[in-house]
Amino acid sequence: MMPVSAFRIFFQTGAWMILAFLVLPLLVVIPVSLTDTSYIGLPKEHLSMQHYVNYFSDTEWLHATWSSIWIGLVVASCAAVLGTAFAIGCWFLSDRASAIARWILITPILVPPVVQSLGFYRFWVQLGLIDTSLGVILAHTLLALPYVSISVFAALVNLDRNIPRAARSLGASVWQTVLAVVVPAAKPGILTGFVFAFIVSFDEIVGVLFITVRRVTTLPKKIWEGIQDNIDPTIAAVATLLVLLTLLITAITALRRTS
Amino acid sequence: MGRLNEKVSYWMLVAPALTIMIVFYILPVLGIWEIAFTEPTTGVDNFVKMAESSAVKTSFVLTFRVAAITTLGCLLLGYIVAYSISNFANKFTPLMLALVILPFWVSVLIRSFSWIVLLGRSGLVNDTLRDTGIIDSPLRLMHNEFGVLIAMIHVMLPFAILPMMTNMRGISDAYVKAARGLGASEWTAFWNVYFPQTIPGVMSGALLVFVLSLGFYVTPALLGGGRVLMISEYITYQIQEFLNWGLGSALSVGLLVATALVLLIASRFINLRSALLERK
Secondary structure, eight states, rough: OOOHHHHHHHHHHHHHHHHHHHHHHHHHHHHHTTTSSSSSOOOSSSSSOOHHHHHHHHOHHHHEEEHHHHEEEEHHHHHHHHHHHHHHHHHHHSSSSHHHHHHTTHHHHHOOOHHHHHOOOOOOOOTTTTTOHHHHHHHHHHHHHHHHHHHHHHHHHHHHHHHHHHHHTTTTOOHHHIIIIHHHHHHHHHHHHHHHHHHHHHOOOOHHHHHHHOOOOOHHHHHHHHHHOOOOOOHHHHHHHHHHHHHHHHHHHHHHHOO | OHHHHHHHHHHHHHHHHHHHIIIIHHHHHHHHHHHHHHHSSSSSSSHHHHOOHHHHHHHHHHHHHHHOOOOOOOHHHHHHHHHHHHHSSTTTTTHHHHHHHHHHHHOHHHHHHHHHHHHHHHHHHHHHHHHTTTTSOOOOSSSSSSHHHHHHHHHHHHHHHHHHHHHHTTTOTHHHHHHHTTTTTHHHIIIIHHHHHHHHHHHHHHHHHHHHTOOOOOHHHHHHSSSSSSSHHHHHHHIIIEEEEEEHHHHHHHHHHHHHHHHHHHHHTOHHIIITTOOH
C-alpha cells in the first residue's frame, strides 16, 4: 500500500466537503418543517406537526399533489410508448435521416424553458388548450420524449444486430421481431425512460406557469405561488416529504443493487 | 416486399414521436421568430429596440457572466468529486455515487427553496451568525448575484460530475502508473498525464452546464428577487408585466441564437454526439 499522500487527502476530503455542500442544503427543510412558528425558521419552543396537518387537510395542496401524480403517470406512459417506438425505429434505420430525427427529438433539452413556454402559450391559445390538463400533458410529453429516446437508445447499444436479423430470416415479421426481440432488450431503458419522464413532468414549472391559469394547478405551481406570495412553512413540510421520499427510493434502489 | 418495405415499417415507428415534436414543439418555437419580426409592426423594430436598450445589454452580460462563473465553479468542484469517485475505490464509493445522484431527483424548485431558507434575511445562516454574536445586522446573502451563483452551482453540479465520471471510467491507470514508475511525483503524474486525458469529459460537462445556465429561470428568479435579471426573467417581465410580446420574442430569439452559437463553437472542440445525443 502507498502511504496516504497530501494529494490523496486533498481529493478525498475535498470530495466529501463538496458532497456535503450538495446534500446538506436539501436537509434544512426538515427542521424548518417542524417549526412551531407560523413563518419559516427553526423551531422556537418545541417541535410541531402543525404544518404537516395543514398540508394533509388543505384540499388545494392535496388536489395539486394528485394532479401532479396523475398527469405525471399519463405523461410517462405516453412518452414511454412514443419514445420507445421512435428509438427502436431509429436503431433499425441507423442512417443519416434517422440521426437528424434523433437530433430533432432532443431539442427540448437545449431550448431555454422560457422560450419554449412562450411557444406553447401562443399555440395552445389557438388550440384552446390553455388551462386544460390535456394541454399540460401534451407539453410535458414533448419535454419528456428526449429522455425516453436517449435511455432506450442507450439500452439498445448492446443489442447484437444479428439477433433481429436471425428472427427475420426465420420468418418473423418486422412487427413480431420488434415486439419479441427488440422490446425485451430495450426494457431497462424503457423503465429508466418512464421514471425520467414522470420526474420531468412532476417537477416541471415554467411551462405550467405559462399555459395554466386557475383551473389546473400542479404541485410545483402551488409551491411556486407559495414562495412568491407568503413563505408559509407548509412548503417546508411538502419539501420534506418529497426529499424523504427521494432518499427512501434512492436507498432502496442502492440496496437492491448491492445485494 | 423487400428492403424498401422494411424501411417504411421502421419509419412508421419513428413517425408518431417525430410528428408531434415537429408540429407541437418545433413549429411553436419557430413561431416565436415570426412574432419577433411582426409584432407590433412588421420589420426589425424589435431588434433595433433590443440593440439600443442598455437594460437588455446589461441583462445579456449578466446572463453570460452568471453562466460562466457557474460553469467554472461546477467544473472545479465537480472534478474533485468525479476524480475521487473514479480513482479511490473503497467501501464508501457507492455512497458517494448515491449522494451525487440524489439531488438530481429533488426538483430545482425545492433545491432553490432550501437556499432561500438558508440565505434569507432571517434565514438559517443569518440567524445562526446573529445568535452566536458574530454579526449584529443580517448579511445580504440573497437577492443578489452571490445568492444566485451559489444556488446555481448547487443545482448544476451533478450535470458537471456525471459526464466527467463517464469519461474517467474509460481511462486506463497504466499511464499514470508508468509515469510514477519513471519517477514523476503524484501531482506531476496527475497534471501532465491524467488531466489531459480527462479534457473531453470536462468539456462535455462545461457545455452542458453552460447551455443550461444560459436559459435558466427558476433559480435566478427565486434567489435574485427581481434584482438579478437574467435574460429568461427579463423575457417573462416583458411579457407578463408589459404584455410586450414583440420585444419578449425578440429577446427569446436572441437567447436561442446565443445558445446555438455556443453549441456551434463547442462542436469544434467537443463531439456533440457523445456529449448530448448519447449522454448516459
